[in-house]
Amino acid sequence: MKAKHQRLTLALLALAAVIGAAVLALSALKDQASFFYAPSDVVKDGLPLGKAVRLGGLVAAGSIKRQPDGISIHFVVTDGQAQVPVSFSGIVPDLFREKSGVVAEGHFMPDGSFVATNLLAKHDANYMPPQVAGAMHKTESLEK
Amino acid sequence: MIAEAGLAALWFAGALALLQVVLAVIGVRRSRSGGGEVLATIRPVAVVQGVLVVLAMLLLIAVFVESDMSVRLVAEDSSAAKPLLYKIAGAWGNHEGSMLLWVTILGLAGAAVALFERRLPKPTLIATLGAQATIALGFYAFLLFSSNPFARLVDAPPDGQGLNPLLQDPGLAFHPPTLYLGYVGISVAFSFAVGAMVTRDVGPAFARAMRPWVLGAWIFLTLGITAGSYWAYYDLGWGGWWFWDPVENASLMPWLAATALLHSVTVLATRDGLRAWTIMLAVVAFSMSMIGTFLVRSGILTSVHAFAIDPKRGAFILALLVIYIGGALALFALRVGTIRQGNTFEPVSREGALVVNNLLLSVILGIVVIGTLYPLVAAAFGTQLSVGHPFFDSTAGPIALVLVAIMGIGPLLRWRRDRASEALRRVAIPAGVAVVTFLAVLLLAPGIHILPLCGLTLAAGAAVASVAPLWRRDLRRTPLFTYGMVVAHLGIAVSLAGMASESAFDQETLVATHIGEIQHVGPYSVTLEGIRPVIGADWSAVEGVLRVQRGDHAPYILAPQSRFFSTPPQATSISAIETVADGQLYTVLGQADDDGRWQLRLWWKPFVTLIWLGGALVAFGGFLSLLGRLLRERRAHRREIEA
Numbered sequence: 001m002k003a004k005h006q007r008l009t010l011a012l013l014a015l016a017a018v019i020g021a022a023v024l025a026l027s028a029l030k031d032q033a034s035f036f037y038a039p040s041d042v043v044k045d046g047l048p049l050g051k052a053v054r055l056g057g058l059v060a061a062g063s064i065k066r067q068p069d070g071i072s073i074h075f076v077v078t079d080g081q082a083q084v085p086v087s088f089s090g091i092v093p094d095l096f097r098e099k100s101g102v103v104a105e106g107h108f109m110p111d112g113s114f115v116a117t118n119l120l121a122k123h124d125a126n127y128m129p130p131q132v133a134g135a136m137h138k139t140e141s142l143e144k
Numbered sequence: 145m146i147a148e149a150g151l152a153a154l155w156f157a158g159a160l161a162l163l164q165v166v167l168a169v170i171g172v173r174r175s176r177s178g179g180g181e182v183l184a185t186i187r188p189v190a191v192v193q194g195v196l197v198v199l200a201m202l203l204l205i206a207v208f209v210e211s212d213m214s215v216r217l218v219a220e221d222s223s224a225a226k227p228l229l230y231k232i233a234g235a236w237g238n239h240e241g242s243m244l245l246w247v248t249i250l251g252l253a254g255a256a257v258a259l260f261e262r263r264l265p266k267p268t269l270i271a272t273l274g275a276q277a278t279i280a281l282g283f284y285a286f287l288l289f290s291s292n293p294f295a296r297l298v299d300a301p302p303d304g305q306g307l308n309p310l311l312q313d314p315g316l317a318f319h320p321p322t323l324y325l326g327y328v329g330i331s332v333a334f335s336f337a338v339g340a341m342v343t344r345d346v347g348p349a350f351a352r353a354m355r356p357w358v359l360g361a362w363i364f365l366t367l368g369i370t371a372g373s374y375w376a377y378y379d380l381g382w383g384g385w386w387f388w389d390p391v392e393n394a395s396l397m398p399w400l401a402a403t404a405l406l407h408s409v410t411v412l413a414t415r416d417g418l419r420a421w422t423i424m425l426a427v428v429a430f431s432m433s434m435i436g437t438f439l440v441r442s443g444i445l446t447s448v449h450a451f452a453i454d455p456k457r458g459a460f461i462l463a464l465l466v467i468y469i470g471g472a473l474a475l476f477a478l479r480v481g482t483i484r485q486g487n488t489f490e491p492v493s494r495e496g497a498l499v500v501n502n503l504l505l506s507v508i509l510g511i512v513v514i515g516t517l518y519p520l521v522a523a524a525f526g527t528q529l530s531v532g533h534p535f536f537d538s539t540a541g542p543i544a545l546v547l548v549a550i551m552g553i554g555p556l557l558r559w560r561r562d563r564a565s566e567a568l569r570r571v572a573i574p575a576g577v578a579v580v581t582f583l584a585v586l587l588l589a590p591g592i593h594i595l596p597l598c599g600l601t602l603a604a605g606a607a608v609a610s611v612a613p614l615w616r617r618d619l620r621r622t623p624l625f626t627y628g629m630v631v632a633h634l635g636i637a638v639s640l641a642g643m644a645s646e647s648a649f650d651q652e653t654l655v656a657t658h659i660g661e662i663q664h665v666g667p668y669s670v671t672l673e674g675i676r677p678v679i680g681a682d683w684s685a686v687e688g689v690l691r692v693q694r695g696d697h698a699p700y701i702l703a704p705q706s707r708f709f710s711t712p713p714q715a716t717s718i719s720a721i722e723t724v725a726d727g728q729l730y731t732v733l734g735q736a737d738d739d740g741r742w743q744l745r746l747w748w749k750p751f752v753t754l755i756w757l758g759g760a761l762v763a764f765g766g767f768l769s770l771l772g773r774l775l776r777e778r779r780a781h782r783r784e785i786e787a
Contacts, residue, residue: 006488017506021507021509022510033535035527052532070656091381091717091735091745092734
C-alpha cells in the first residue's frame with residue numbers, strides 16, 4: 001500500500017469510527033435516556049409508560065406507609081401542584097424522610113402510580129436534588 | 145500567618161510559570177542557535193516553580209492540621225475532632241484544595257522533566273517546558289482569581305462543619321491523588337507532543353521521551369479507577385461496582401484515551417508509524433483529562449445548578465476548557481501538515497491490530513463522552529434527563545467485548561505484515577478455549593444473558609491468548625516489557641471474567657428479619673444474633689451482629705453498621721463484607737420497624753473480587769513495562785557514554 005493511501009485510509013477509518021460512535025450513541029439515547037418528570041409534568045403530558053424515568057419532588061408529609069413485609073414502603077411524591085403515589089422495596093437512603101427531596105428511578109404503572117427500583121436522596125440534610133429544585137422552581141414561577 | 149505564606153508562595157509560583165512561558169517563546173525563536181543559554185535559565189525556573197507550589201500545598205495541609213478555623217476552607221470542610229489522616233486528606237477533599245493538589249503535581253512533574261530529561265533536542269525540551277508552564281498558568285489563574293484555597297473568614301467559627309462522612313474513609317487519602325497523578329501525567333505527555341509539534345520534530349525519539357509519562361499516567365489512572373470502583377462498592381452500600389455516574393465517567397474517559405495513546409506511541413517508538421495519529425491521541429487524551437479534572441469538582445455534571453450558584457467560577461472553568469482544548473486542537477490543525485508520513489504496514493499485522501484497538505477505544509470513548517455530556521446539552525434546551533447503565537451497557541458493552549477479542553489476537557501477529565493463514569493457526573488454541581467455555585457456560589447456566597455469556601467466553605479466550613506470546617520463548621531472555629504486556633492483558637481478561645460472573649450469578653436477599661431468624665443467600669445462611677451500639681471518634685452507630693455460616697464450615701461474625709456522624713450531622717450505612725476464594729458476601733443493615741424487625745440486604749457475589757484483582761494486574765503490567773523500558777534505556781545510555 002502506498003504511503004499516501006495508507007494515511008487517507010486511516011483518516012477515513014477514524015472519521016467512520018467517530019461518526020459510527022455518534023450515530024450509535026444518539027440512536028441509543030432516544031430509547032435509553034431516562035427522562036426526569038415532576039408530578040405536575042405527568043398531569044400535563046400524560047403517563048410515560050414503558051420507559052425508565054426519574055420522578056422527583058418532595059416526600060409528602062405523613063405519606064410514608066411501611067408495608068407488613070417490612071421491606072416495602074408506599075409514599076407520595078409532590079411538587080406542590082400534583083401528587084404521585086410511589087411504591088419501593090428495599091433499604092431507603094439514610095436521608096429519605098418526609099418533606100425532603102427525593103428522586104425515584106423506576107417506571108409508571110397504567111394506573112398512574114410509580115414503581116421505584118432505586119431512591120436517591122443525597123447524604124446532606126440541606127441538599128435538594130437539582131432536578132427537584134428545578135421542578136419546585138418551575139411550579140413556584142407558575143404560581144406567580 | 146501560614147495561610148498568607150501559602151498564598152504568597154502560590155503567587156510567586158504563578159509568576160515563575162509566566163516567566164517560564166516567556167522564556168520558552170524566546171528559546172523557540174532562537175532555536176537555530178541551539179537554545180543552550182535559554183535552557184540553562186528555564187530549567188532552574190521550572191524547578192523553583194515546582195518547589196514553591198509544593199510549599200503552598202504543604203502550607204495548606206498545615207492549616208488543616210492546625211484546624212485554623214479562620215480559613216474558610218478549613219471551616220467548611222474540617223473540624224477539630226477529625227482524626228489526623230482525614231484532616232490531611234481533607235485538604236484535597238474539596239474543590240479549591242484539589243485544584244491546588246493538581247497544580248502541585250504538575251509543578252513536580254515539570255521540575256522532574258527539567259531535571260532529568262536528556263534525550264530530547266534542546267528546542268523541543270524548551271517548547272515542552274513552555275507548554276507545561278502554559279497549562280499550569282491557567283490553574284494558577286483559576287486558583288488565585290476565583291478559587292483561593294487560603295481565603296480567610298472575617299468571623300472565625302468555633303468549629304468547622306466537618307467533612308462529608310462518605311469521604312471519611314482511607315480511600316479519600318489515596319484515590320484523588322492517584323487520579324490526579326494520572327491526569328497530570330497525561331498533560332505532561334501532551335506537553336511533549338506540543339514541544340514536538342512546535343519544533344516539527346515528531347518521530348521515534350520524541351515518542352520514546354513521551355512514552356514513560358504516558359505509561360506512568362496510565363498506571364495511575366488504572367489504579368485510581370480500580371480503587372475508586374472498590375471504594376464506591378463498599379462505601380455506598382448499593383452492591384454495585386460501577387454506576388456510570390458522570391464522575392466515574394470523567395475518570396474513565398482519560399483512561400480510554402490514554403490506553404489508545406499508550407498503544408499508538410509504541411508503534412511510533414518502535415516502528416516509526418502512526419505519527420499524526422499519535423499526536424492526535426495525545427491531544428484527545430489531554431482534552432479528556434482536562435474535562436475529567438474540571439467537571440468533577442466543579443459540580444457542573446452532577447448538578448447543573450452549581451453553575452447558577454457561582455456563575456463566575458463556572459464561566460472561568462468553561463473558558464479554561466475552551467482555551468485548553470481549543471488551543472490544543474488548533475495547534476494540531478496548524479501543524480498536522482508538517483508531520484511527515486511514517487513507516488507503512490499491511491492491514492494484517494501488529495500495527496493493523498493496534499489501529500483497530502485505537503479505533504474501537506475511540507468509539508467507546510465517543511459513546512461515553514456523548515452519554516456523559518448529553519444531559520448537560522439537554523438541560524441547556526430545558527429537558528431534564530439522565531443517562532445511566534442501560535445506555536452504556538447496550539452500546540459500549542458489545543464494543544468492549546470486540547476490543548477484548550482484538551486484544552487477544554493483536555500480540556500474536558507480526559509487525560509490518562503477517563499471513564492471515566499463519567495468524568489463524570496461532571489464534572486457534574485460544575479460540576478453541578473460548579468455544580469450549582461458551583458451550584460449558586451454556587450447559588451449566590442455560591438462562592444466562594447474552595452479554596455475560598460472551599464476557600465469560602472472551603475472558604477465557606483472551607486469558608489464554610494473552611500468555612501465548614510467551615509460548616516457546618526463552619523466559620529468562622524475554623524482555624520485562626513483554627511480561628508487562630502479558631500481565632496487563634491477562635488482567636483485562638481476569639477483570640472481564642469478574643464483571644461477567646457478577647452480572648450473571650449475583651444473588652440478593654432483601655428481608656426484614658427478627659433477631660434469631662435464619663436467612664439465606666447463595667451458599668450462606670445468615671442469622672441476625674443481635675443489635676449493639678458502638679461509639680467512634682466523631683460518630684455513634686448501631687451494629688447488627690450477623691452469624692454467617694456456609695455449609696458445614698465454622699461460622700463467623702459480620703457486623704454491618706448504621707452510623708451517625710455528629711459534625712456534620714449525617715447518617716450513613718457501613719456495609720460488612722466477607723471475602724472468600726470464590727466471591728464475596730456483602731451485608732447491609734437497614735432500619736428497624738415497629739415489630740422489632742430489622743431490614744437486611746444480603747448479596748452473594750461470585751468471583752466479584754476478580755474485577756479489582758484484574759485492575760491491579762493491569763496496573764502491575766504497566767509498571768513492569770515502565771520498569772523494562774527505563775532499564776533498557778539506562779543500559780543504552782551507559783553504552784553510549786562508554787562508546
